[in-house]
Amino acid sequence: MVVARTRAIALVGLSGSVVEVEADLSSQLPAFVIIGLPDTALGEARERVRSAAGNAGCPLPARRLTVNLSPASLPKHGSAFDLAIAMSCLAAAGTVAPESVARFVHLGELGLDGRLRPTHGILPAVLAAARAGCERVMVPTANAAEARLVPGVEVVAVASLREAVERHGGEPGPEAVRVGEPVADSDGAAPPADAVAPDGDLAEVIGGEEPRQALLIAAAGGHHLLLAGPPGAGKTMLASRLPGILPDLSPEAALEVASLRSLAGHPIGETLSVRPPFEAPHHTASAAAMVGGGSRGIRPGAAARASHGVLFLDEAPEFPASVLDALRQPLESGRITIHRASSVATFPARFQLVLAANPCPCGGGDAPDAGCACPPAAKRRYFARISGPLLDRVDLRLFVHRVTPSRLKVERDRAGEPGAAPTMSSQEARNLVVRARDAAARRLAGTPWRTNAEMPGPWLRGEGGLHPGSVATRSLDRSLERGGVTMRGYDRVLKVAWTIADLDGDDRPNSEHVGRALAMRLGTAA
Numbered sequence: 001m002v003v004a005r006t007r008a009i010a011l012v013g014l015s016g017s018v019v020e021v022e023a024d025l026s027s028q029l030p031a032f033v034i035i036g037l038p039d040t041a042l043g044e045a046r047e048r049v050r051s052a053a054g055n056a057g058c059p060l061p062a063r064r065l066t067v068n069l070s071p072a073s074l075p076k077h078g079s080a081f082d083l084a085i086a087m088s089c090l091a092a093a094g095t096v097a098p099e100s101v102a103r104f105v106h107l108g109e110l111g112l113d114g115r116l117r118p119t120h121g122i123l124p125a126v127l128a129a130a131r132a133g134c135e136r137v138m139v140p141t142a143n144a145a146e147a148r149l150v151p152g153v154e155v156v157a158v159a160s161l162r163e164a165v166e167r168h169g170g171e172p173g174p175e176a177v178r179v180g181e182p183v184a185d186s187d188g189a190a191p192p193a194d195a196v197a198p199d200g201d202l203a204e205v206i207g208g209e210e211p212r213q214a215l216l217i218a219a220a221g222g223h224h225l226l227l228a229g230p231p232g233a234g235k236t237m238l239a240s241r242l243p244g245i246l247p248d249l250s251p252e253a254a255l256e257v258a259s260l261r262s263l264a265g266h267p268i269g270e271t272l273s274v275r276p277p278f279e280a281p282h283h284t285a286s287a288a289a290m291v292g293g294g295s296r297g298i299r300p301g302a303a304a305r306a307s308h309g310v311l312f313l314d315e316a317p318e319f320p321a322s323v324l325d326a327l328r329q330p331l332e333s334g335r336i337t338i339h340r341a342s343s344v345a346t347f348p349a350r351f352q353l354v355l356a357a358n359p360c361p362c363g364g365g366d367a368p369d370a371g372c373a374c375p376p377a378a379k380r381r382y383f384a385r386i387s388g389p390l391l392d393r394v395d396l397r398l399f400v401h402r403v404t405p406s407r408l409k410v411e412r413d414r415a416g417e418p419g420a421a422p423t424m425s426s427q428e429a430r431n432l433v434v435r436a437r438d439a440a441a442r443r444l445a446g447t448p449w450r451t452n453a454e455m456p457g458p459w460l461r462g463e464g465g466l467h468p469g470s471v472a473t474r475s476l477d478r479s480l481e482r483g484g485v486t487m488r489g490y491d492r493v494l495k496v497a498w499t500i501a502d503l504d505g506d507d508r509p510n511s512e513h514v515g516r517a518l519a520m521r522l523g524t525a526a
Contacts, residue, residue: 030063313355315358
């Protein structure tokens, strides 16, 4: 008897392992057995494959079929193994050439009528196949565009099992059920609203230079930002402008972002987007929605999908404390590790965190006509919902004041003055950010880091030789001695000082740079 073999991909997080799908046809009582640690969805492939094969005109023989998913110790889940199981069974039955089937990696879910349905995670699966040395993959037509984003792999798109049989040299008989149109991506053509970088220009921001400068420093160094202030002051508007002034993603980062979106079930276009992602989950989000989870297939959460981009938490004190504190480790390590009984999944989480908060429960703040009656203790309790350890990881803290009539008049007069310099646009700000990041990348050449925020504190002060010197850090040293900043905060102030120096075009931070960084750390800059 011939044991037919083909390959599929088992995903655990973004990591994929090649699975050899073996099919053996024996002269015993008719049965269809799948072994090799399949989950429930994969175990149900027996019925899908048998019905799809019969309706496609290539029925499976009435004998015992044993399908083994090797390595047997690796947990497998999901319906993306359907096509590989069907092709190995048909190869064992002699319907298609075993040699042709063995050259491909097969990915896709089967419908009962034989159509191939799109599945989540095709992009990371094809990427894992390419890294394992596989040269050919067969995928559903609806997943063809994202599969072709991986270079160096021949992608064959098929709409049905019958078409797959024909591509492997088989000659199926008449169809028992007429196959309809190819299945489109059921997730829709547009990404979720909280994943789309909002439109808008930095020039539209009114409220003085401090908010714009804080946003510029955050973008140039990859620093985290806290925006506090009354409702309507422009906190959300500022946060929505941050992705627009960030540099374009590198090809590797763009592919990683697209892989995370594919794994999360979001549609991928025909070309890689080079713009940083923007995630803004609602304050009712759970910890699993924020960092990822799932009992079987582990999906990335909002923090992972925001990797290489911005994670914006509006009304941050309204988030459950457990959800906010779940971000503490990812902010330090740049990755999220989710443990389950059968597997461990790791996702990238190198994002910029932007928190927005009102100064008190009613949001009135200190405005004379706001009618705020919140006692000082209530204000402290409200803001204390953001824990101290999380705030210690936020580099810049800015109080956004209300826009007053005098400020509006200044903006109008400035715009109307002949020869007056126009307000900085997002494109101009992005050019400054790119220049500052290039300076940091040259300084960090030969290290694993590319932005100032990524530098480890001990390396900065020690081996890196990037400490500005005791004269420049006199005010920072005094704040550390008095307990105004922690040691982590000390290092983060130095990183922000380097970013300010890069924006100013200086070779090294001076006392003014360190003083500005410390003021923004303590929330006294605005």
